[in-house]
Amino acid sequence: MDIQYDNDVINKIASHFENIIELLGEDVTREGLKKTPLRAAKALYYATNGYRQNPTEVMHQAIFEYAGSKMVIVKDIEFYSFCEHHILPFFGRISIGYIPNGNMIGLSKLARVVDVFARRLQVQERLTTEVCREIYNTLSANGVIVVCNAQHLCMKMRGVEKQDSSTTTIEYMGDFEKDVDLRNQFFESIKI
Numbered sequence: 001m002d003i004q005y006d007n008d009v010i011n012k013i014a015s016h017f018e019n020i021i022e023l024l025g026e027d028v029t030r031e032g033l034k035k036t037p038l039r040a041a042k043a044l045y046y047a048t049n050g051y052r053q054n055p056t057e058v059m060h061q062a063i064f065e066y067a068g069s070k071m072v073i074v075k076d077i078e079f080y081s082f083c084e085h086h087i088l089p090f091f092g093r094i095s096i097g098y099i100p101n102g103n104m105i106g107l108s109k110l111a112r113v114v115d116v117f118a119r120r121l122q123v124q125e126r127l128t129t130e131v132c133r134e135i136y137n138t139l140s141a142n143g144v145i146v147v148c149n150a151q152h153l154c155m156k157m158r159g160v161e162k163q164d165s166s167t168t169t170i171e172y173m174g175d176f177e178k179d180v181d182l183r184n185q186f187f188e189s190i191k192i
């Protein structure tokens with residue numbers, strides 16, 4: 001994805017990275033680290049580009065009329081995010097199901113919406129809810145369900161150091177809230 005870097009902001013972030021690297025005990029003038037503050041600033045800016053995108057606008061680029069009323073499922077959309085408590089990555093997969101109500105969304109836009117919310121400082125619970133609510137509201141869908149499974153580096157490389165744990169969060173709205181069979185149909189489908 002092409003993004004526009006704001007040079008003024010990038011330079012400011014880079015100078016903070018320079019301070020952090022020094023404070024950690026490194027020599028920022030060392031050959032291998034010379035361009036690291038700038039590279040790190042750009043990487044962080046890229047990975048948090050969701051702040052500079054509007055999810056509703058992204059969705060409106062590809063909403064089409066559709067008469068169908070049965071569940072549409074997109075499974076295993078991978079995402080990368082940062083936990084807002086430690087600014088360490090968490091990453092995993094999101095599966096989305098929705099019940100159309102007169103229209104449909106281009107499938108790649110569902111993945112884009114996930115990115116818009118993932119590329120911020122986040123907690124997994126809120127990421128799951130925000131993706132669900134955005135699709136439910138913008139598509140006026142009859143129902144939306146979102147399941148997110150993720151691994152958190154703040155669990156793996158610090159603190160409790162649990163290497164194999166993963167976290168699952170679930171959110172649903174509309175028909176999925178009322179109808180347990182519909183929820184089970186979704187869960188069955190994403191097992192395949």
Ligand SMILES: [Zn+2]
Pocket residue numbers: 083084085086087088152154155
């Ligand atoms: Zn964390």
